[in-house]
Amino acid sequence: MAKQIDYQPANPSNISMACYVTDSASIQKAVEAVQASLGATGLNLLINNAGINSYATLETLTADDMMAVYQTNVVGPLLVSKAFLPSLKKAAQALDLEGMSCNKAAIINITSLLGSIKLSQKNFSLAPMYPYRLSKAALNMASMCLSEDLKQYQILCTAIHPGWVQTDMGGMKAPLPVADSVSSMLKVFASLSQCDTGKFLDREGKEVDW
Ligand SMILES: NC(=O)c1ccc[n+]([C@@H]2O[C@H](COP(=O)([O-])OP(=O)(O)OC[C@H]3O[C@@H](n4cnc5c(N)ncnc54)[C@H](OP(=O)(O)O)[C@@H]3O)[C@@H](O)[C@H]2O)c1
Structure with missing residues (x-):
């Protein structure tokens, strides 16, 4: 985790639980646990970080993958x-x-530059991973839909690329330690406002081409 955390939730509360995003019952359990813990204050910030990768190319992809x-x-x-x-x-x-802000109510979707249709003209050959690229492009659309839909409730929704990070997914060739990625994203979370809902940003808050 990051050593320095600039983002400070308005009502900090620690709850730890497993939630399998592909399992409705597990999601429901997590919702109930959060509601029981937070009560009337509600949830200020939801970060959709869980993700999987697939290195499948056109030659190797399958419908199941x-x-x-x-x-x-x-x-x-x-x-x-x-x-x-x-x-x-x-x-x-x-x-x-x-x-709107992350202190009030927000959804952050952790996306990837590989989901940018525009940037794929330049970076496709570096990572010709069809399933992953398509999924992150679809997640970007989901972020845009949510941002438009949830403006009426003053809930912000922004898609953020964390950088190429030294995780199981990013691998050890990745230049960015987890702590650096997390600390810079936390600064971006803290800076997000009304004008950032519906944007696709990198970990430094710069806009990324869709
Ligand atoms: N690393 C990078 O360079 C990079 C670059 C761009 C975007 N991203 C995005 O950043 C996010 C985090 O990736 P990461 O690098 O930390 O990948 P990671 O090291 O592979 O970790 C992925 C995390 O997602 C969890 N997960 C997978 N399937 C899940 C499910 N069905 N329900 C709940 N949790 C599930 C995993 O849990 P288990 O360990 O229990 O399986 C794991 O904690 C992903 O959305 C990824 O696409 C990463």
């Missing part, structure tokens, strides 16, 4: 967002804060 990645990277975040919507709405109503 495509569907598994789509299920986790697109259906999962959307169902989790839907399930936590009542808690996010509660938070948006409970706090008398001007405009």
Whole structure:
């Protein structure tokens, strides 16, 4: 975890639990646990981070592989967002804060540059991973849909690329330690406002081409 954390939730509360985003019963359990813990304050910030990768190329991809990645990277975040919507709405109503922010009520979808259709003209050959690229492009659309839909409730939704990070997925060739990625994203979370809902940003807050 990051050593320095600039983002400070308005109502900090620690709950730890497993939630399998491909399993409706597991999502529901997580919602109930969060509701029981947070009560009337609601949930200020939902970060859809869970994701899986597939290195399948056009030659190697299968329908099963495509569907598994789509299920986790697109259906999962959307169902989790839907399930936590009542808690996010509660938070948006409970706090008398001007405009939208992560302190009020927000959904952050952790996406990837590989989901950018525009950038794929330049970077496709570096990572010709069809299932993953398609899933993150679809997640980007889900973020845009959510941002438009949830403006009425003052709930912000932004898609963020964490950088190429030294995780199981990113591998050890990745230049970015987890702590650096996390600390820079936390700064971006803290800076997000009304004008950032519906944007695709990198970990430094710069806009990424769709
Ligand atoms: N690493 C990078 O360079 C990079 C770049 C761009 C975007 N991203 C995105 O950043 C996010 C985090 O990736 P990461 O690099 O940390 O990958 P990771 O090291 O492979 O970790 C993925 C995490 O997602 C969890 N997960 C997978 N399927 C799940 C499910 N059905 N329900 C709940 N949790 C599930 C995994 O849990 P288990 O360990 O229990 O399986 C694991 O904690 C992903 O959305 C990824 O696409 C990563």
